[in-house]
Amino acid sequence: MTSLVESVTTPAAAAATATATASPLANVPRVPIPPNGVDYRGKIVLAPMVRSGELPSRLLALKYGADLVWGPETIDRSLIGAERRVNPRNGTIEFTRIPSNGGRVEKTAKPSVIYRLDPVREKGKLVFQMGSADPDLAIQAAKVVAADVSGIDLNSGCPKPFSTSGGMGAALLRTPDKLVSILEALVREVGQPYQIGISVKIRILETPELTSALVTRLVRTGITGLTVHCRTTPMRPRERAIRDQLRMVKDICHEAGIPCVMNGDVESRDHGLALMEEFGVDGAMIATSAEANSSCFRSEADGGLAPWRDVVYEYMKFCLESENKLGNTKYLLNMLIPGKDKAFAEAKQCKTYLDFCRKLAFDDLLTHAASVDEILDLTTKWSSAPGEEQPRSKAVQNAMQSESARAAGGNSARSKSTSQPAHTGGPIRTSSIPDANKPAKADPSDASIPAPQAIPQSEVSA
Ligand SMILES: Cc1cc2nc3c(=O)[nH]c(=O)nc-3n(C[C@H](O)[C@H](O)[C@H](O)COP(=O)(O)O)c2cc1C
Numbered sequence: 001m002t003s004l005v006e007s008v009t010t011p012a013a014a015a016a017t018a019t020a021t022a023s024p025l026a027n028v029p030r031v032p033i034p035p036n037g038v039d040y041r042g043k044i045v046l047a048p049m050v051r052s053g054e055l056p057s058r059l060l061a062l063k064y065g066a067d068l069v070w071g072p073e074t075i076d077r078s079l080i081g082a083e084r085r086v087n088p089r090n091g092t093i094e095f096t097r098i099p100s101n102g103g104r105v106e107k108t109a110k111p112s113v114i115y116r117l118d119p120v121r122e123k124g125k126l127v128f129q130m131g132s133a134d135p136d137l138a139i140q141a142a143k144v145v146a147a148d149v150s151g152i153d154l155n156s157g158c159p160k161p162f163s164t165s166g167g168m169g170a171a172l173l174r175t176p177d178k179l180v181s182i183l184e185a186l187v188r189e190v191g192q193p194y195q196i197g198i199s200v201k202i203r204i205l206e207t208p209e210l211t212s213a214l215v216t217r218l219v220r221t222g223i224t225g226l227t228v229h230c231r232t233t234p235m236r237p238r239e240r241a242i243r244d245q246l247r248m249v250k251d252i253c254h255e256a257g258i259p260c261v262m263n264g265d266v267e268s269r270d271h272g273l274a275l276m277e278e279f280g281v282d283g284a285m286i287a288t289s290a291e292a293n294s295s296c297f298r299s300e301a302d303g304g305l306a307p308w309r310d311v312v313y314e315y316m317k318f319c320l321e322s323e324n325k326l327g328n329t330k331y332l333l334n335m336l337i338p339g340k341d342k343a344f345a346e347a348k349q350c351k352t353y354l355d356f357c358r359k360l361a362f363d364d365l366l367t368h369a370a371s372v373d374e375i376l377d378l379t380t381k382w383s384s385a386p387g388e389e390q391p392r393s394k395a396v397q398n399a400m401q402s403e404s405a406r407a408a409g410g411n412s413a414r415s416k417s418t419s420q421p422a423h424t425g426g427p428i429r430t431s432s433i434p435d436a437n438k439p440a441k442a443d444p445s446d447a448s449i450p451a452p453q454a455i456p457q458s459e460v461s462a
Pocket of ligand 1: 047048049050051052071072073129155156157158201229237241263264265266285286287288289291
Protein backbone atom coordinates (compact mmCIF):
# COMPACT_ATOMS: atom_id res chain seq x y z
CA MET A 1 0.00 0.00 0.00
CA THR A 2 1.25 3.49 -0.75
CA SER A 3 1.09 6.20 1.87
CA LEU A 4 -1.20 9.11 1.18
CA VAL A 5 1.13 12.06 1.35
CA GLU A 6 -0.08 15.61 1.46
CA SER A 7 1.95 18.75 1.05
CA VAL A 8 2.37 21.14 3.92
CA THR A 9 -0.10 23.98 3.39
CA THR A 10 -0.42 25.77 6.72
CA PRO A 11 0.77 29.38 6.96
CA ALA A 12 3.48 28.30 9.36
CA ALA A 13 4.57 25.64 6.92
CA ALA A 14 4.51 28.08 4.03
CA ALA A 15 6.73 30.39 6.03
CA ALA A 16 8.95 27.45 6.81
CA THR A 17 9.13 26.58 3.12
CA ALA A 18 10.28 30.12 2.36
CA THR A 19 13.21 29.54 4.71
CA ALA A 20 13.96 26.07 3.46
CA THR A 21 17.66 26.59 3.67
CA ALA A 22 17.38 27.37 7.36
CA SER A 23 15.18 24.40 8.27
CA PRO A 24 15.88 20.93 6.91
CA LEU A 25 12.29 19.86 7.67
CA ALA A 26 10.66 22.69 5.74
CA ASN A 27 10.01 20.80 2.49
CA VAL A 28 9.15 17.52 4.08
CA PRO A 29 5.82 16.09 2.91
CA ARG A 30 3.49 14.80 5.60
CA VAL A 31 1.14 11.86 5.86
CA PRO A 32 -2.21 13.07 7.17
CA ILE A 33 -2.82 12.11 10.78
CA PRO A 34 -6.29 10.57 11.27
CA PRO A 35 -8.73 12.60 13.40
CA ASN A 36 -8.54 10.21 16.38
CA GLY A 37 -4.80 9.71 15.99
CA VAL A 38 -1.81 11.62 17.17
CA ASP A 39 1.11 13.23 15.38
CA TYR A 40 4.52 12.07 16.61
CA ARG A 41 6.20 15.21 15.29
CA GLY A 42 7.85 17.47 17.84
CA LYS A 43 7.23 15.03 20.69
CA ILE A 44 9.36 13.71 23.54
CA VAL A 45 7.74 10.43 24.48
CA LEU A 46 7.79 7.64 27.05
CA ALA A 47 9.01 4.35 25.52
CA PRO A 48 7.02 1.13 25.67
CA MET A 49 8.29 -0.85 28.63
CA VAL A 50 6.97 -4.15 29.90
CA ARG A 51 6.47 -3.80 33.68
CA SER A 52 7.78 -0.22 33.77
CA GLY A 53 5.11 1.18 31.48
CA GLU A 54 1.93 0.44 33.43
CA LEU A 55 -0.64 3.18 34.03
CA PRO A 56 0.95 4.86 37.11
CA SER A 57 4.32 5.19 35.35
CA ARG A 58 2.65 6.67 32.29
CA LEU A 59 0.71 9.18 34.40
CA LEU A 60 3.96 10.06 36.15
CA ALA A 61 5.72 10.66 32.84
CA LEU A 62 2.82 12.83 31.64
CA LYS A 63 2.87 14.79 34.89
CA TYR A 64 6.51 15.65 34.33
CA GLY A 65 5.99 16.67 30.73
CA ALA A 66 6.08 13.65 28.41
CA ASP A 67 4.14 14.58 25.30
CA LEU A 68 3.00 11.04 24.52
CA VAL A 69 3.20 7.69 26.30
CA TRP A 70 3.52 4.19 24.88
CA GLY A 71 2.02 1.35 26.93
CA PRO A 72 3.94 -1.87 27.56
CA GLU A 73 3.98 -4.44 24.79
CA THR A 74 0.86 -6.56 25.05
CA ILE A 75 0.71 -9.83 23.15
CA ASP A 76 -2.20 -10.10 20.72
CA ARG A 77 -3.54 -13.40 22.09
CA SER A 78 -3.67 -12.11 25.66
CA LEU A 79 -6.06 -9.35 24.63
CA ILE A 80 -8.37 -11.24 22.27
CA GLY A 81 -11.58 -12.01 24.13
CA ALA A 82 -10.78 -9.60 26.96
CA GLU A 83 -13.70 -7.79 28.56
CA ARG A 84 -13.72 -4.00 28.69
CA ARG A 85 -15.01 -2.49 31.88
CA VAL A 86 -14.87 0.83 33.67
CA ASN A 87 -13.55 0.70 37.21
CA PRO A 88 -16.32 2.45 39.18
CA ARG A 89 -13.94 3.74 41.82
CA ASN A 90 -11.48 5.60 39.63
CA GLY A 91 -12.94 5.68 36.12
CA THR A 92 -10.04 3.84 34.54
CA ILE A 93 -10.77 1.46 31.68
CA GLU A 94 -9.67 -2.09 32.38
CA PHE A 95 -9.38 -4.91 29.87
CA THR A 96 -9.75 -8.08 31.89
CA ARG A 97 -9.98 -11.79 31.48
CA ILE A 98 -10.24 -14.84 33.67
CA PRO A 99 -6.80 -16.39 33.85
CA SER A 100 -6.62 -19.77 32.19
CA ASN A 101 -4.69 -22.60 33.72
CA GLY A 102 -3.05 -24.50 30.87
CA GLY A 103 -5.98 -23.68 28.61
CA ARG A 104 -8.53 -24.55 31.34
CA VAL A 105 -10.54 -21.54 32.49
CA GLU A 106 -10.79 -21.37 36.28
CA LYS A 107 -14.43 -20.57 36.96
CA THR A 108 -13.75 -19.32 40.48
CA ALA A 109 -10.77 -17.18 39.56
CA LYS A 110 -11.07 -13.42 39.59
CA PRO A 111 -10.63 -11.55 36.33
CA SER A 112 -7.15 -10.22 35.98
CA VAL A 113 -6.39 -6.88 34.38
CA ILE A 114 -4.48 -7.28 31.13
CA TYR A 115 -4.33 -3.58 30.32
CA ARG A 116 -5.47 -0.47 32.13
CA LEU A 117 -5.74 3.09 30.83
CA ASP A 118 -6.99 6.44 31.99
CA PRO A 119 -9.49 7.82 29.47
CA VAL A 120 -9.17 11.35 30.84
CA ARG A 121 -5.52 11.91 31.62
CA GLU A 122 -4.24 9.80 28.73
CA LYS A 123 -6.72 11.13 26.21
CA GLY A 124 -4.98 11.91 22.93
CA LYS A 125 -1.65 10.75 24.35
CA LEU A 126 -1.65 6.98 24.61
CA VAL A 127 -0.17 4.65 22.04
CA PHE A 128 -0.94 0.98 22.56
CA GLN A 129 1.95 -1.31 21.68
CA MET A 130 1.28 -4.80 20.48
CA GLY A 131 3.33 -7.94 20.04
CA SER A 132 2.14 -10.01 17.11
CA ALA A 133 3.34 -12.32 14.39
CA ASP A 134 0.03 -12.76 12.62
CA PRO A 135 -2.12 -10.22 10.75
CA ASP A 136 -5.46 -11.77 11.80
CA LEU A 137 -4.56 -11.98 15.47
CA ALA A 138 -3.15 -8.46 15.34
CA ILE A 139 -6.41 -7.12 13.91
CA GLN A 140 -8.56 -8.95 16.46
CA ALA A 141 -6.46 -7.71 19.37
CA ALA A 142 -6.17 -4.14 18.09
CA LYS A 143 -9.94 -3.87 17.73
CA VAL A 144 -10.34 -4.56 21.44
CA VAL A 145 -8.56 -1.32 22.39
CA ALA A 146 -8.76 0.78 19.22
CA ALA A 147 -11.60 3.02 20.38
CA ASP A 148 -9.75 3.91 23.59
CA VAL A 149 -6.27 4.77 22.31
CA SER A 150 -4.72 7.24 19.89
CA GLY A 151 -2.51 4.82 18.05
CA ILE A 152 -1.41 1.21 17.72
CA ASP A 153 2.29 0.48 17.51
CA LEU A 154 3.74 -2.85 16.44
CA ASN A 155 6.77 -4.04 18.39
CA SER A 156 9.40 -5.10 15.92
CA GLY A 157 12.43 -4.73 18.13
CA CYS A 158 12.12 -6.83 21.27
CA PRO A 159 15.06 -9.27 21.36
CA LYS A 160 13.80 -11.34 24.30
CA PRO A 161 13.12 -15.03 23.60
CA PHE A 162 9.51 -14.80 24.86
CA SER A 163 8.89 -12.45 21.95
CA THR A 164 11.19 -13.75 19.23
CA SER A 165 10.40 -17.43 19.81
CA GLY A 166 6.84 -16.78 18.62
CA GLY A 167 8.10 -14.85 15.59
CA MET A 168 7.28 -11.51 17.25
CA GLY A 169 9.43 -8.51 18.17
CA ALA A 170 12.87 -8.42 16.61
CA ALA A 171 12.15 -11.69 14.78
CA LEU A 172 9.93 -9.65 12.46
CA LEU A 173 13.00 -7.76 11.25
CA ARG A 174 14.08 -11.05 9.62
CA THR A 175 10.66 -11.72 8.11
CA PRO A 176 9.86 -8.42 6.40
CA ASP A 177 7.01 -9.89 4.32
CA LYS A 178 5.22 -10.85 7.51
CA LEU A 179 5.99 -7.53 9.15
CA VAL A 180 4.64 -5.61 6.16
CA SER A 181 1.53 -7.77 5.99
CA ILE A 182 0.73 -7.14 9.67
CA LEU A 183 1.15 -3.39 9.28
CA GLU A 184 -0.94 -3.26 6.12
CA ALA A 185 -3.67 -5.32 7.78
CA LEU A 186 -3.68 -3.05 10.83
CA VAL A 187 -3.83 0.09 8.67
CA ARG A 188 -6.71 -1.27 6.59
CA GLU A 189 -8.79 -3.00 9.25
CA VAL A 190 -8.11 -0.89 12.33
CA GLY A 191 -6.39 2.40 11.48
CA GLN A 192 -8.88 3.40 8.80
CA PRO A 193 -12.16 2.38 10.46
CA TYR A 194 -11.18 3.77 13.86
CA GLN A 195 -9.35 6.76 12.37
CA ILE A 196 -6.21 6.23 14.44
CA GLY A 197 -2.59 5.90 13.39
CA ILE A 198 -0.63 2.66 13.04
CA SER A 199 3.11 2.78 13.68
CA VAL A 200 6.07 0.49 14.11
CA LYS A 201 9.13 0.38 16.36
CA ILE A 202 12.20 -1.26 14.90
CA ARG A 203 15.90 -1.68 15.66
CA ILE A 204 18.64 -0.92 13.17
CA LEU A 205 20.04 -3.87 11.23
CA GLU A 206 23.70 -4.76 10.90
CA THR A 207 24.35 -2.66 7.80
CA PRO A 208 22.86 0.58 6.48
CA GLU A 209 21.86 -1.27 3.29
CA LEU A 210 19.78 -3.81 5.20
CA THR A 211 18.12 -1.14 7.34
CA SER A 212 17.45 1.01 4.29
CA ALA A 213 15.79 -1.84 2.39
CA LEU A 214 13.55 -2.63 5.35
CA VAL A 215 12.54 0.95 6.14
CA THR A 216 11.79 1.62 2.47
CA ARG A 217 9.21 -1.15 2.58
CA LEU A 218 7.76 -0.13 5.96
CA VAL A 219 7.04 3.46 4.98
CA ARG A 220 4.84 2.23 2.12
CA THR A 221 2.46 0.32 4.39
CA GLY A 222 0.28 3.29 5.38
CA ILE A 223 1.85 3.81 8.81
CA THR A 224 1.84 7.26 10.39
CA GLY A 225 5.03 6.89 12.44
CA LEU A 226 8.24 4.91 12.75
CA THR A 227 10.49 4.68 15.80
CA VAL A 228 14.02 3.48 15.39
CA HIS A 229 15.89 2.11 18.38
CA CYS A 230 19.51 2.80 17.46
CA ARG A 231 20.84 -0.59 18.55
CA THR A 232 21.03 -3.84 16.63
CA THR A 233 19.15 -6.87 17.94
CA PRO A 234 22.14 -8.56 19.62
CA MET A 235 23.20 -5.34 21.37
CA ARG A 236 22.66 -5.21 25.12
CA PRO A 237 20.98 -2.21 26.74
CA ARG A 238 24.22 -1.04 28.39
CA GLU A 239 26.01 -0.76 25.02
CA ARG A 240 25.93 2.76 23.69
CA ALA A 241 23.36 3.44 20.98
CA ILE A 242 24.76 3.77 17.43
CA ARG A 243 23.42 6.78 15.59
CA ASP A 244 25.29 6.31 12.29
CA GLN A 245 22.18 5.10 10.47
CA LEU A 246 19.76 7.57 11.97
CA ARG A 247 19.94 10.26 9.27
CA MET A 248 19.45 7.67 6.56
CA VAL A 249 16.38 6.22 8.29
CA LYS A 250 15.00 9.71 8.83
CA ASP A 251 15.54 10.59 5.15
CA ILE A 252 13.61 7.54 3.95
CA CYS A 253 10.79 8.33 6.37
CA HIS A 254 10.66 11.95 5.32
CA GLU A 255 10.58 11.15 1.63
CA ALA A 256 7.42 9.19 2.36
CA GLY A 257 6.04 11.83 4.74
CA ILE A 258 6.34 9.63 7.82
CA PRO A 259 7.46 11.07 11.18
CA CYS A 260 10.63 9.43 12.48
CA VAL A 261 11.17 9.08 16.24
CA MET A 262 14.63 8.25 17.54
CA ASN A 263 15.30 6.02 20.53
CA GLY A 264 18.41 4.89 22.38
CA ASP A 265 20.30 6.71 25.14
CA VAL A 266 18.06 9.76 25.12
CA GLU A 267 18.45 11.04 28.64
CA SER A 268 16.04 13.93 29.05
CA ARG A 269 13.68 16.30 27.29
CA ASP A 270 16.45 18.82 26.62
CA HIS A 271 18.78 16.09 25.40
CA GLY A 272 16.03 14.74 23.13
CA LEU A 273 15.35 18.17 21.65
CA ALA A 274 19.06 18.67 20.99
CA LEU A 275 19.30 15.28 19.27
CA MET A 276 16.21 16.02 17.19
CA GLU A 277 17.90 19.20 16.01
CA GLU A 278 21.20 17.45 15.35
CA PHE A 279 19.78 14.51 13.38
CA GLY A 280 16.68 16.16 11.87
CA VAL A 281 14.35 13.53 13.36
CA ASP A 282 10.82 14.37 14.43
CA GLY A 283 10.69 13.04 17.97
CA ALA A 284 12.67 11.34 20.72
CA MET A 285 11.71 8.39 22.90
CA ILE A 286 13.06 7.77 26.42
CA ALA A 287 13.09 4.42 28.25
CA THR A 288 15.69 3.70 30.95
CA SER A 289 16.24 7.31 32.00
CA ALA A 290 12.49 7.61 32.58
CA GLU A 291 12.50 4.35 34.52
CA ALA A 292 15.15 5.82 36.83
CA ASN A 293 13.53 9.23 37.25
CA SER A 294 10.48 10.22 35.23
CA SER A 295 11.10 13.90 35.84
CA CYS A 296 13.66 13.64 33.02
CA PHE A 297 10.71 14.80 30.90
CA ARG A 298 10.89 18.18 32.62
CA SER A 299 13.16 20.68 30.90
CA GLU A 300 15.90 22.45 32.83
CA ALA A 301 13.99 25.67 32.31
CA ASP A 302 11.04 24.17 34.19
CA GLY A 303 13.11 22.76 37.05
CA GLY A 304 14.87 19.75 35.51
CA LEU A 305 15.28 16.52 37.48
CA ALA A 306 13.25 16.34 40.68
CA PRO A 307 14.61 14.68 43.86
CA TRP A 308 13.80 10.97 43.97
CA ARG A 309 11.58 11.33 47.03
CA ASP A 310 9.27 13.80 45.24
CA VAL A 311 9.06 11.49 42.24
CA VAL A 312 8.32 8.47 44.42
CA TYR A 313 5.59 10.37 46.27
CA GLU A 314 3.88 11.32 43.01
CA TYR A 315 4.30 7.77 41.75
CA MET A 316 2.73 6.34 44.91
CA LYS A 317 -0.28 8.62 44.52
CA PHE A 318 -0.80 7.39 40.96
CA CYS A 319 -0.42 3.78 42.07
CA LEU A 320 -3.09 4.24 44.73
CA GLU A 321 -5.44 6.03 42.37
CA SER A 322 -4.94 3.30 39.76
CA GLU A 323 -5.16 0.40 42.26
CA ASN A 324 -1.96 -0.81 40.66
CA LYS A 325 -0.84 -4.37 41.38
CA LEU A 326 1.49 -4.20 44.34
CA GLY A 327 4.17 -6.34 42.71
CA ASN A 328 4.37 -3.90 39.84
CA THR A 329 4.53 -0.90 42.16
CA LYS A 330 7.34 -2.56 44.07
CA TYR A 331 9.22 -3.23 40.84
CA LEU A 332 9.26 0.40 39.83
CA LEU A 333 9.99 1.65 43.36
CA ASN A 334 13.10 -0.49 43.10
CA MET A 335 14.11 1.61 40.11
CA LEU A 336 13.07 4.98 41.50
CA ILE A 337 14.65 4.73 44.97
CA PRO A 338 18.45 4.97 44.86
CA GLY A 339 20.05 1.70 45.96
CA LYS A 340 22.31 3.43 48.47
CA ASP A 341 19.45 5.10 50.34
CA LYS A 342 18.20 3.25 53.42
CA ALA A 343 14.65 3.57 52.09
CA PHE A 344 15.64 1.15 49.32
CA ALA A 345 16.25 -1.76 51.68
CA GLU A 346 13.22 -0.83 53.80
CA ALA A 347 10.92 -0.70 50.80
CA LYS A 348 12.08 -4.16 49.77
CA GLN A 349 10.54 -5.56 52.98
CA CYS A 350 7.10 -4.01 52.43
CA LYS A 351 4.20 -6.20 51.41
CA THR A 352 1.34 -3.70 51.40
CA TYR A 353 0.65 -0.14 50.36
CA LEU A 354 0.16 0.83 54.00
CA ASP A 355 3.61 -0.42 54.88
CA PHE A 356 5.19 1.36 51.91
CA CYS A 357 3.58 4.67 52.84
CA ARG A 358 4.63 4.27 56.48
CA LYS A 359 8.21 3.43 55.62
CA LEU A 360 8.42 6.32 53.19
CA ALA A 361 6.71 8.65 55.69
CA PHE A 362 3.94 9.54 53.26
CA ASP A 363 1.56 10.15 56.16
CA ASP A 364 -1.09 11.92 54.11
CA LEU A 365 -1.42 8.80 51.93
CA LEU A 366 -1.95 6.31 54.77
CA THR A 367 -5.75 6.29 54.69
CA HIS A 368 -5.83 5.87 50.94
CA ALA A 369 -3.16 3.18 51.15
CA ALA A 370 -5.22 1.24 53.70
CA SER A 371 -8.31 1.42 51.50
CA VAL A 372 -6.41 0.21 48.42
CA ASP A 373 -4.96 -2.66 50.48
CA GLU A 374 -8.55 -3.63 51.29
CA ILE A 375 -9.48 -3.56 47.62
CA LEU A 376 -6.47 -5.66 46.67
CA ASP A 377 -6.93 -8.13 49.55
CA LEU A 378 -3.64 -7.20 51.17
CA THR A 379 -4.77 -6.40 54.71
CA THR A 380 -3.67 -9.74 56.14
CA LYS A 381 -0.13 -8.79 55.21
CA TRP A 382 -0.14 -5.52 57.12
CA SER A 383 2.77 -5.45 59.53
CA SER A 384 0.42 -3.45 61.76
CA ALA A 385 -3.09 -2.20 61.18
CA PRO A 386 -3.95 1.49 60.80
CA GLY A 387 -3.82 3.05 64.28
CA GLU A 388 -1.76 0.21 65.76
CA GLU A 389 1.61 1.37 66.89
CA GLN A 390 3.38 -1.94 67.25
CA PRO A 391 4.09 -4.04 64.19
CA ARG A 392 2.26 -7.35 64.16
CA SER A 393 4.31 -10.38 64.99
CA LYS A 394 4.85 -12.94 62.25
CA ALA A 395 2.67 -15.36 64.24
CA VAL A 396 -0.23 -12.94 64.30
CA GLN A 397 0.11 -12.29 60.58
CA ASN A 398 0.17 -16.03 59.86
CA ALA A 399 -2.89 -16.57 62.03
CA MET A 400 -4.75 -13.80 60.22
CA GLN A 401 -3.87 -15.25 56.86
CA SER A 402 -5.08 -18.74 57.82
CA GLU A 403 -8.27 -17.29 59.27
CA SER A 404 -8.86 -15.36 56.09
CA ALA A 405 -8.21 -18.46 53.99
CA ARG A 406 -10.67 -20.53 56.05
CA ALA A 407 -13.37 -17.88 55.78
CA ALA A 408 -12.98 -17.86 52.02
CA GLY A 409 -13.34 -21.63 51.95
CA GLY A 410 -9.87 -22.25 50.62
CA ASN A 411 -6.49 -23.27 51.87
CA SER A 412 -4.45 -20.59 50.25
CA ALA A 413 -2.97 -17.85 52.32
CA ARG A 414 -3.63 -15.55 49.36
CA SER A 415 -7.35 -15.97 49.57
CA LYS A 416 -10.21 -13.53 49.48
CA SER A 417 -10.97 -10.99 52.15
CA THR A 418 -13.70 -11.94 54.60
CA SER A 419 -15.53 -8.69 54.03
CA GLN A 420 -18.97 -9.11 52.51
CA PRO A 421 -19.77 -7.24 49.35
CA ALA A 422 -22.82 -5.01 49.65
CA HIS A 423 -23.94 -6.04 46.19
CA THR A 424 -22.63 -8.74 43.99
CA GLY A 425 -23.70 -8.18 40.46
CA GLY A 426 -24.89 -5.62 38.01
CA PRO A 427 -23.10 -3.71 35.32
CA ILE A 428 -20.15 -1.57 36.12
CA ARG A 429 -20.94 2.11 35.74
CA THR A 430 -19.55 3.70 32.65
CA SER A 431 -20.28 7.32 33.43
CA SER A 432 -18.13 7.82 36.47
CA ILE A 433 -14.97 9.21 35.01
CA PRO A 434 -13.62 11.57 37.64
CA ASP A 435 -12.16 14.97 37.02
CA ALA A 436 -8.50 14.35 36.25
CA ASN A 437 -7.56 17.33 38.35
CA LYS A 438 -9.27 15.96 41.41
CA PRO A 439 -7.54 12.78 42.53
CA ALA A 440 -9.80 10.28 44.25
CA LYS A 441 -9.95 10.89 47.98
CA ALA A 442 -8.97 8.24 50.46
CA ASP A 443 -11.69 8.93 52.97
CA PRO A 444 -14.09 6.00 52.76
CA SER A 445 -16.92 8.37 53.52
CA ASP A 446 -16.24 10.05 50.20
CA ALA A 447 -18.83 8.76 47.76
CA SER A 448 -16.30 8.60 44.93
CA ILE A 449 -14.52 5.75 46.72
CA PRO A 450 -16.90 3.30 48.29
CA ALA A 451 -15.97 1.93 51.68
CA PRO A 452 -13.83 -1.13 51.00
CA GLN A 453 -16.43 -3.62 52.15
CA ALA A 454 -18.91 -2.23 49.63
CA ILE A 455 -16.77 -3.20 46.67
CA PRO A 456 -17.96 -6.37 44.97
CA GLN A 457 -15.21 -8.93 44.73
CA SER A 458 -16.14 -9.55 41.12
CA GLU A 459 -14.98 -6.05 40.30
CA VAL A 460 -11.72 -6.18 42.15
CA SER A 461 -8.65 -6.14 39.96
CA ALA A 462 -6.31 -9.02 40.40
C1 LIG B 1 12.15 -2.61 31.44
C2 LIG B 1 12.11 -2.46 29.94
C3 LIG B 1 11.04 -2.97 29.24
C4 LIG B 1 10.96 -2.80 27.86
N1 LIG B 1 9.85 -3.25 27.19
C5 LIG B 1 9.70 -2.93 25.87
C6 LIG B 1 8.46 -3.17 25.21
O1 LIG B 1 7.48 -3.62 25.80
N2 LIG B 1 8.39 -2.87 23.88
C7 LIG B 1 9.43 -2.32 23.19
O2 LIG B 1 9.31 -2.04 22.00
N3 LIG B 1 10.60 -2.06 23.82
C8 LIG B 1 10.75 -2.32 25.13
N4 LIG B 1 11.89 -1.97 25.78
C9 LIG B 1 12.94 -1.25 25.03
C10 LIG B 1 12.73 0.26 25.17
O3 LIG B 1 11.49 0.66 24.69
C11 LIG B 1 13.83 1.04 24.44
O4 LIG B 1 13.76 0.72 23.08
C12 LIG B 1 15.23 0.69 24.94
O5 LIG B 1 15.28 0.60 26.34
C13 LIG B 1 16.22 1.75 24.48
O6 LIG B 1 15.91 3.02 25.02
P1 LIG B 1 16.83 3.68 26.17
O7 LIG B 1 18.22 3.68 25.63
O8 LIG B 1 16.23 5.01 26.42
O9 LIG B 1 16.73 2.76 27.35
C14 LIG B 1 12.00 -2.15 27.17
C15 LIG B 1 13.08 -1.64 27.88
C16 LIG B 1 13.13 -1.77 29.25
C17 LIG B 1 14.30 -1.19 30.00
